[in-house]
Amino acid sequence: MAIQWFPGHMNLTRKAIAERIKDIDVVIEVLDARLPGSSANPLLQELTGHKPRLKVLNKQDVADPARTAQWLDWYNAQPETRAVALDASEPAPTRRLIEACQLLAPGRGGMAKPMRVLICGVPNVGKSTLINSMSNKGQAKTGDEAGVTKLEQRIVLADDFYLWDTPGMLWPRIAVEQSGYNLAVSGAVGRNAYDEELVALEFLRYAQRNYAGHLRERYKLTQDDAQMAAMPDDELLEAIGRKRGAVMSGGRVNLQKAAEIVITDFRIHNLGRITLETPQEYEEWFRQGMEADALRQAKKDARAKSKKGGRGPRKPPEAGT
Incomplete structure (x- = not known):
């Protein structure tokens, strides 16, 4: 059974990101360290293009530490990408995110060129808790369920560091x-x-x-x-x-x-430190998903072609029409 969930407000989020990205310097994507591949939104790559990106493996304190290390290596090997792991409820490590953004966009900073950052993530990944930790204020709503944040929020972390928070967003079709x-x-x-x-x-x-x-x-x-x-x-x-x-x-x-x-x-983390996928496992699941999706699309196209061909040739228009 394929699981799909893309309520209306997520489509609005997609449109908002597409509009906002033009003025953004760095994209932070918050991932669940227990499922770092599955919680990475492929739609975000399409929307943000070649903007520098920071992958934050959140909830690392409840993930398998050996597997977290594998995922950090995997993401840090990708171009224009940095990855860090942290627990968003702890204030001190989150300051590293500001420093990481400055490394990804060294030309930004100061009142003349303030850093403009977009933060994204799937629902219930801990993004709002991370924002509140970074700002030391309860500026973002939090909750242990999907879809708490509904609207884009602009948050000032410093005089020259602006953060745009977006609602949690999945993608229209989960192929894996x-x-x-x-x-x-x-x-x-x-x-x-x-x-x-x-x-x-x-x-x-x-x-x-x-x-x-x-x-x-x-x-x-x-x-x-x-x-x-x-x-x-x-x-x-x-x-x-x-x-x-x-x-x-x-x-x-x-x-x-x-x-x-x-x-x-x-x-609620009663089972200990568990990570549900390795980079190698996820890559194999992704390959299988893409093959299955391509086969599904090919069948759909064949049915459409067969239906179109079954109508027979169109009659030429009558004279005078």
């Missing part, structure tokens, strides 16, 4: 299927756009192979790593449900409730 699941479990997608049980199963399928110890410790499971990896994901979800008391009359496990428990535990 696994990215859709990762975005959903992180809270970047509205709740009406996905099935909790399916998202929880996808999450467990990945975690049982890569973070079995985290699951065992949180849910007091008895299986070793090999046994955990071999368990069908639905059996694992059922076992977790029993451990956490999600049992209905007759002894049946409420799988919906169990799924909600798993998703919530990931979002």
Whole structure:
């Protein structure tokens, strides 16, 4: 099942970014350090062109540190790009972002040429918390759900440093299927756009192979790593449900409730430091997604061509018309 979510205000955000980018010196994209590839918006690359960009891997304190290092190397190897990892709730590290912007646009600064920065990110990535940390003021609204920020906001961080905050934005079509699941479990997608049980199963399928110890410790499971990896994901979800008391009359496990428990535990960081993708995994998912999308488009074009051809040749207009 492909997960898609692009409500109307996101289209307005896309238009606002396209208009604003002409006057911007640096683009900050806030990413979720637990899913740094899936939370990077491909539409942003199209909208911002060749503007210098700073990738901020936020929530690094709850991500796998070894994998965060891999992602920093991966992003820092890209042209006109710098990447840093931080926890947006801590004030001190965020000052590094101002310095990084100055390195990316050394010609800007001072009252004559103030630094103009656009900050973007998918919903619920911690962007507003980061802005408040940078400015030491509660200027941006925050909340643990997608779509809290609705309007563009101009924030003055210094006399010569202006920051434009934009609402969280996804992209019209999420072609990488696994990215859709990762975005959903992180809270970047509205709740009406996905099935909790399916998202929880996808999450467990990945975690049982890569973070079995985290699951065992949180849910007091008895299986070793090999046994955990071999368990069908639905059996694992059922076992977790029993451990956490999600049992209905007759002894049946409420799988919906169990799924909600798993998703919530990931979002509020009860499962330990987990990262849901490596650069290599994401590149492979992206390749597969692009191939599937190309095949889908080819089939769509073929159907359109067949439909057009089935109409037969058009009759020539009658004389005098």
